[in-house]
Every structure is written in structure tokens, then in C-alpha cells.
Amino acid sequence: MSDRYSKSRRLTQQSAQLIAGTASLLNDPPLVFVRAQGNRLWDADGNEYIDHHAAFASQLLGHNHPEVNLAVSTAIERGSSMMGSGVTEGEIQLAELIRAAVPSMERVQFASTGNDALTQAIRLSRAWTCREDIVVMLGGYNGWHNDASHAALPALELVGPRQVGEYQFATTLADFPADVRRHVHVINFNDLDSVEYILQRYPIACVITEPMLQNIGVIPPRPGYLAGLRKLCDEHGALLVFDEVRSGFRASFGGYQSIAGVTPDLSVFGKNLANGYPFGVVGGRGSVMALFDSPDPSWCVTLNGTFNPHPLTIAAALATLTILQREQDGVYQRLESLGGRLQKGLEMVFAELNVTATVSRMGAAFCVYFCDHVPVDWHDLMTSHDFALDRRYRRGLIERGIYLFPLPCKQGLLSAAHTREDINKMIEATREILSAEHPSVLRHLSAT
């Protein structure tokens, strides 16, 4: 069958024979992208898309940014290679730039991915506190390593009703040692009572959270939540770890922590920091980070990784941070202004069509929830949001040349390469898609 996506479909089928896990790529229709530039993607069939996915929030300046690409190609021409021994000047410059932007990053260490850096943050916390347990958030995502890879999007029947305390560690059982589950406590975001409950009962090394929950859209912290976490961690001797892999350098130059005014003990950055190159950074209090240097083997935290840090990634990150530092006001004001225009436009369409939908946004990150409020946590989301309509909405956008990841609640993103025309197209497409919905769906929504 030949259709608009036939080449993409054929490539996806071919890859399924050779590459395990293709089914989990979740692209529906099964798009295969072959090129990207700025705010645009092209699939194998030549269809063009405005990109609101930004490679899972790793493209803040837009795809193939010329200055970032030039920095990488210059590094190659100058003979930079993966020497794998000793430090490089680029790393030192980058560490200085990061510390200047995010003062809590007194010392840093580089890794190849956010996942690797988060693993290090947990190890540092365990070594510092001499405790083994950790707290993570239901609906959050902090990498795929054993400790944090609880099912990020579990069915409500699996986790059970809302309660003060922890929820079942709802991950697949086949590939996780049972003992790992014992040490990981899953609670709802925005729920200080549950944090306190767990801290009182278990030897908690750290509480890990995105300061704004973004794996399920844009769920902001309630007023006082992050400050409350800080206080509880201090009272109980646990470390507070902010996962800023998504929010870092996207929400603001100083990370979401600079907006929230709450200082974590450790933070993890990645994604945006190298504008599309694989990267992760863990950093924070000098005394905790010093565990990487400890001569005492009973305290020392192991640090390995042939490709940590890769000189080409360092070149990309240096260029990205230099651009952000130089054009700080311009970039963040532009993202805020585009984001505001999008939010206002979508809200007008929802009002016009009498659709119950709410836009949640933090600067360049947005999410449309098909319910009458921004959910506060996983339970709220699962019981309020119309997932089926969300799926149809995303499919409709893709058919109109706008790529929002086709999984409900996945965050939409703007990059510095987006324009007002792109925003107008998104607003118009939303009007078209929702106008075509059967009125009973919209009425049902309005009634909820």
C-alpha cells in the first residue's frame, strides 16, 4: 500500500527484523526522519514537519546550529580526538561556565548521558550518607538504570489509590533484581506528607526529583513544595538531587533551581547543554563531589567511562553555553514570547470551541491537558486527562505537518529556531482538529 508514509513504513518494518526494540519506538505513524535543520524535520517520504519534539528536549537552539557544528568540526580539524587520558582545557572552561551559570555546581563531573550522570548522583548520595535507599517520583523519569527505572507511566490499577506513603515499585519484574526494589521508594510529586512519611521510616540517601515534573508534560511544583523538600532533607540527613536534564538551560540560564530559589545538594544536567550531542553532567556541593577524589577506598566513589567526556561533545557544549551566555536575554525572552503567544492562541481556540483543555507551560516547554486544570501528580493526571483525545490530537497535528511526540502527555517544545508563523500554524491546526471532533466528545469534556 502506497501512502504518505510508505517509505517510513517500509524502513520501520525492515528495522524490526534487525534491530530489537523497534516496537518500543512508539512513533505512530511509524515515521523515519532523515534530515533536520533548525525547527524542521523531514521524513523518508519527503514530508516536512515543524518540530515540537526537539529530540526529547535536547535541541534548545534548533537542529544543526551552525555555531555548534562549527565548534565540533573545528575541534576535529585541530586534531582533537578521544585521547582518553588526562583532562582537556575544554573541560576546564566548560566547568567554569557551568559554575558561573548555576552557582550550586561548585564542582562537576562529566558523563556521556543524563542516565550516567544520575547514576553517579545516586552513588555520591549513598557514599555521603552511608545509606542505601532513595526516593523517586511517580510519573517521573530519571534515566533507565536499575535504581530509577521504576515504570514511569504505570497503570493506576498497578499503583493503587492515592495515599500518604509509597506506591508499588511498578516496573517489569524480569530484568530487575528484587533487592533493588526494596531500596527505591516511589511517591507522588507535590506530596510533602509522603516524603516525610518515607524519611521517617527508611534510611534515605537522597530524594531525586525533577524540580518541575516533565515526563508527563509540564507539572509545576506547588508553592512551597521544593522548599519543603529542602527542609525535610536537611532535617533527616538526606541529600536533595535535582534532575535538571530537561529543565536545565531551557527554563532559564541558571536552571529551574534559579527560578525556584531552592538549592539542591546535587544536580544533573544534560540534553540542552550540548544542543543535540550526547551529554550528562553531575555536580553540586564541593564536599560531596570530593568523594570522587577520596583516597580512602571505603569512601571513594568510582568514576569510569571511556567516552566521559568526549572532546566533540565538550566542544558542542562549550559552543552552546557560550551562545546562551552571550545571547541570554535574547534567547530566553524570545522563547517566553513565542511560548506565551502559543499558550494564548490555544486557550482562545479552546474557549471558542468550548473544549475543556488547559495549557501548562514553563518558557519553551508546554503541554495541553484535556481537562479543566493542570494536574498536580500522576493520580490526578490519570483520572482527569482524556488520553484518547490527546492521541487523536497529536495524530492530527502530524498529518498537518506538525510533529508533537505521538504519546499522550509528552511535552511539546520550542527552540530558538521557531518563529511566530510556526506558532500560528500550530494554533490553526488545533482549531481544525478539534472542530472536526464529534460535539459529544467536547460536550463530555466540558461537563467533566
Ligand SMILES: Cc1ncc(COP(=O)(O)O)c(C=O)c1O
Ligand atoms: C528528566 C530526565 N532525566 C534523565 C533523563 C535521561 O537522560 P539520557 O536520555 O541522556 O540518559 C531524561 C531523558 O529523557 C530525562 O528526561
